[in-house]
Amino acid sequence: MPTTHSPGRAAPGHDRLAREDDAEQIAGLQVAAWRAAYAGILPAAELRGLDTAALAGFWHGRIEAATTAGAHVLVHDDGRRILGFSSFGPARDDDLGQRPDVEELYAFYARPDCWGTGVGRSLMRSTLSFWAERGTRAGYLWVxxxxxxxxxxxxxxxxxxxxxxxxxxxxxxxxxxxxxLTGIGAGGLLHSGQGATTPGGTPAPAAPGDTPRRRTR
Incomplete structure (x- = not known):
């Protein structure tokens, strides 16, 4: 698993595969990211009602089943806490589900207090590297x-x-x-995020199934 750091505003820590005991931190991070990013976009009652304990159970199950399900979770860990995570796996959209070279980015978040620090750029590069090593050549997400x-x-x-x-x-x-995103692993695309100035953990997608909604955000 590659350890990556962002140029410029460096993200402290490294990216690694999630462990089952990361589930509670991942859930808390996701809830904080939703509430910060979607205030004024999603109903306040929906954001207040997010259940951290239920999400922790979901993430524990997803991490535990990663080997057999083909879905993986990466985290950015600074040695004290998890600052961001990405979740991805087989395509679930009907028009892409039969393509083994396509994967779906289910979830991509960073802690709100880490936006702009390079955590997201680091996680994006590690996610693309992981895909390239597995022969994935295209990815998609819903936002x-x-x-x-x-x-x-x-x-x-x-x-x-x-x-x-x-x-x-x-x-x-x-x-x-x-x-x-196409051409993964070719033409330097693994480094496509290096010039980004907006934090990757910008809570964009919430994974289908990772939240009450089916699709990503």
Whole structure:
């Protein structure tokens, strides 16, 4: 597992595969990121109702089943606490699920107090490196249209809106769009996020199943 650091504003610590005992920290981080990033976007009652204990149980199960399920979780660990994480695995969209060279980025978060420190850039490079080593050549994610901060980070990291995928969501405020990244492992794309100035942990996607919603954010 690569250990990576960001140039410029360096992210302290290193990226590694998550352990089962990381589940509680991951859940707390996700809740904090949702509440900071989606204030004014998602209903306040939904954000208040996020259940850290239930999410911890979900993440414990996902990490435990990583070997058999093919879904993995990476964390950025500074030696004292987890500052960010990414979760990814097999594509679940009907039009991409039969392609073994495509993976889905289910979740990508950093602690709000770590935004802008390089944690997200480090995690993005490690995620792409992990994919490249496994033969993955394209990735995709779903992100809320109104999550401009997250969308900006993904664009700077090389992701682009997928013109073939129709937006999805329960209403105008919850409309989600699909982003794609191609050519992973080729042409220096593993380093595509180095120039990004918006924090990767910018809580963009919440994994389908990682939260009450199916798709990423």
């Amino acid at each position: 809320l249209e109104r999550n401009t901060r997250g969308r900006d980070f993904y664009r700077k990291a090389g992701w682009r809106q997928d013109p073939t995928a129709a937006p999805s969501g329960s209403g105008p405020d919850a409309l989600e769009i699909r982003y794609e």
